[in-house]
């Protein structure tokens with residue numbers, strides 16, 4: 001009897017051990033399965049386990065410029081499932097003891113184009129330290145993305161930025177082939193400007209996904225400062241609408257009247273104040289009949305407010321009117337409606353540089369003051385083309401043009417180098433050949 005009792009006791013012990021081992025095994029497998037994403041932080045400081053993001057959880061991740069990049073950064077992305085309570089975790093990379101901080105999402109926006117709905121998440125990181133590198137990752141509940149990096153701006157000028165003209169394309173590989181080598185050659189660029197007509201058709205969700213995906217490594221690392229172009233207002237049947245996709249995809253610095261949110265804005269980087277205009281008065285006249293006068297009032301107030309040493313204007317449509325070289329209808333050179341309206345104001349407020357786009361050609365005009373070539377007045381640069389939509393031999397040379405890209409024109413990008421006493425703008429072909437350079441000093 002005693003023997004049989006001992007036998008049962010041993011059997012129970014063995015069974016219990018087996019059950020515990022099985023439990024440990026199942027738990028281990030589960031843990032491995034769940035932790036298929038990040039088990040380490042970007043710095044490899046601690047080991048954690050989270051469920052990894054799927055592709056549908058986050059795509060089109062982008063950094064977007066804020067009014068003051070020394071202390072803040074906007075992080076945006078899209079998800080297919082309706083995921084609420086998104087957040088971004090972040091910490092300084094150089095601080096071994098830095099605790100991970102969490103910022104909840106600021107906007108959870110649902111947007112539908114071409115019958116496809118995505119959820120657009122916006123998190124604004126605030127109270128960052130100037131001139132500091134951070135790592136950040138996206139999260140929902142117990143799920144986390146991989147780690148990415150960002151750099152805040154230094155207080156004063158000592159930085160590079162990339163400038164990309166119209167990237168609208170039939171095949172966005174061309175956009176990638178201009179932008180990514182430009183970034184590889186300038187990995188120290190702190191942000192990039194995209195001059196409008198980012199996509200050929202602003203309602204076409206596929207084109208937006210292509211636009212973001214093609215430059216994914218860059219736009220998840222440095223912020224974009226976008227400019228609205230006329231193609232952002234086009235519908236699938238080539239009519240016009242409020243540029244909904246653009247306005248939902250970029251949450252831009254506040255300051256413009258609420259009705260014009262994300263259409264025009266300004267931001268500072270180093271000692272430069274950048275003003276980004278919406279030149280789509282013609283396309284948007286039925287939706288915003290007072291766009292010009294409201295924007296002018298905002299522009300004047302914004303110019304009077306800034307204390308920055310430099311002022312740079314970014315606008316999609318160009319200030320000059322070109323004569324046609326190959327079109328049958330003759331047209332004389334002169335100034336565009338946008339030029340006639342804004343150039344006297346640029347003179348009045350001592351704007352240093354005006355960058356434009358829309359004509360898909362690179363032209364450096366030097367300084368223009370009171371509609372004439374001058375020693376003073378802003379430096380005007382028409383920034384070129386960075387996609388596959390080209391207008392070979394369409395425009396005559398304008399008498400204000402100083403330098404033109406080699407003809408027939410291919411693609412180009414520009415690099416801005418901002419230092420204490422100068423802003424230098426260099427124009428490059430995609431292979432890295434420099435074709436022009438212009439600078440302003442003071």
Ligand SMILES: [Fe+2]
Pocket residue numbers: 166168196197231358359360
């Ligand atoms: Fe364009």
Ligand SMILES: [Fe+2]
Pocket residue numbers: 196197229230231316357358359
């Ligand atoms: Fe355009």
